[in-house]
Amino acid sequence: MNDEALSGREIIVESFGGVEVLRLRERTFSAPPPGHARVRTVAIGVGFTDLMARRGDYLLQRKVPFTPGYELVGEVVDHEELEPGTLVAAALPKMGAYADYVVLPSWLLVPLPDGLDPAVAATVPLDYLTALSILETHAQLTTGDTVLIHGASGGVGQALSQLGRLKGLRMYGTASAAGSDERLARYGVSFIDYRHQDFAAVIAQREPDGISAVFDHIGGANIRKGYRLLARGGVFVSYAFAGRPGHMVADTVRGALRVNLLNLLPGRRTAVCMLPKEIKSNHDWYRHSLRRLLEQVHAGELEVAPGATFPLAQAADVHRALERREINGKAVLTTK
CATH class of the missing domain: 3.90.180.10 (Medium-chain alcohol dehydrogenases, catalytic domain)
Structure with a gap:
């Protein structure tokens, strides 16, 4: 030494x-x-x-x-x-x-x-460990399950898309950045342009029986909106909360509380992925x-x-x- x-x-x-x-x-x-x-x-x-x-x-x-x-x-x-x-x-x-x-x-x-x-x-470490934790620890998905990835062109979103492809998932992804449709198509993700499409309406039309999981980094109204898209036994996983400028901390706490309260309802479940804490604990x-x-x-x-x-x-x-x-x-x- x-x-x-x-x-x-x-x-x-x-x-x-x-x-x-x-x-x-x-x-x-x-x-x-x-x-x-x-x-x-x-x-x-x-x-x-x-x-x-x-x-x-x-x-x-x-x-x-x-x-x-x-x-x-x-x-x-x-x-x-x-x-x-x-x-x-x-x-x-x-x-x-x-x-x-x-x-x-x-x-x-x-x-x-x-x-x-x-x-x-x-x-790799932050985005891909977050995505792996979401998929395997919190969502516990199997081949053929259908999921919605919010912000699919972002760092964690792309990690979820690629790992989801390897796992054999059916995937929808919201994004707006130029070239997102082509990039997500490479990973087998059906692109939803959230600027011009209502993601809830698109999913409800294409998946009338509901989907297995929603992965969300936005919070707010997206929480309840995404939760309602779940089939029985489905899971809503939050891994971040966007919040309003100047109110980020309060909005994060409020969002986490909403997610945890929804977990009290029967038939579906929710989870919050906080990677730094998960690294320390396991x-x-x-x-x-x-x-x-x-x-x-x-x-x-x-x-x-x-x-x-x-x-x-x-x-x-x-x-x-x-x-x-x-x-x-x-x-x-x-x-x-």
């Missing part, structure tokens, strides 16, 4: 606000305590959760200062078992990935398959699932690629571009 403190950079948010609050600073990263590892980051996934946290709209990150970022790929610096230089991926149970170095519990580190591009791998599931997903990407079973890459120092530019919807797919920060 290397006991030397290492100098590096991190992005810090000291007050909630716009992209201008993302500040790059130098700091030292101490040697890891027992049971932990120090990792030099190579690629960091950037998602909309990071933007919400920066603005103060994310329920699981309500205090400043903090360093954003839930997912990364890096090289082991010092570890009790892994060789220095080993490439590993990690989904973090709390934010802190926007940095040159991170100190993490050893159980979080999952080695990359040989030859897998770190920038590609960095787009280490074995996390490690097995992330390893499996990375192997599927490496084998070409899942189509994964970053929408854009930027150096760490340009984190504010990435947030700005994501807010303006200028990037299709997940953005990645690099430290080299």
Whole structure:
């Protein structure tokens, strides 16, 4: 083990606000305590959760200062078992990935398959673990089941679409981004343009007996509307709540309460997927699932690629571009 403190950079948010609050600073990263590892980051996934946290709209990150970022790929610096230089991926149970170095519990580190591009791998942990948890832990679906995926062209939506295709699901997906119909068709998803179509009317017409599951990241009126589309025994799974600007936390709490109250009704069920908590509560599931997903990407079973890459120092530019919807797919920060 290397006991030397290492100098590096991190992005810090000291007050909630716009992209201008993302500040790059130098700091030292101490040697890891027992049971932990120090990792030099190579690629960091950037998602909309990071933007919400920066603005103060994310329920699981309500205090400043903090360093954003839930997912990364890096090289082991010092570890009790892994060789220095080993490439590993990690989904973090709390934010802190926007940095040159991170100190993490050893159980979080999952080695990359040989030859897998770190920038590609960095787009996998958060979205694909969320999708896998929705499909297998919460929905518990089988081949031939019919589902509705809201935001099917987004990060989790595309992960659900691809994993759903491998599982043999019949899928409908709402989206509006240009090219969504062609992209979703590759995954076997029937496209619903929510700008011009009422998703509930489309599903009710095509699936009069109801569907097996609805996956929702919006909340509000969508909750009851989607719940009513379920067949007996169906499940409604929420994995985020859009909320109103300035009311995100309150709307998230209200949405989660609605979902849980609907679970009291007979005949159907509801669930809320909160990946950071699930990672902390089930280490074995996390490690097995992330390893499996990375192997599927490496084998070409899942189509994964970053929408854009930027150096760490340009984190504010990435947030700005994501807010303006200028990037299709997940953005990645690099430290080299």
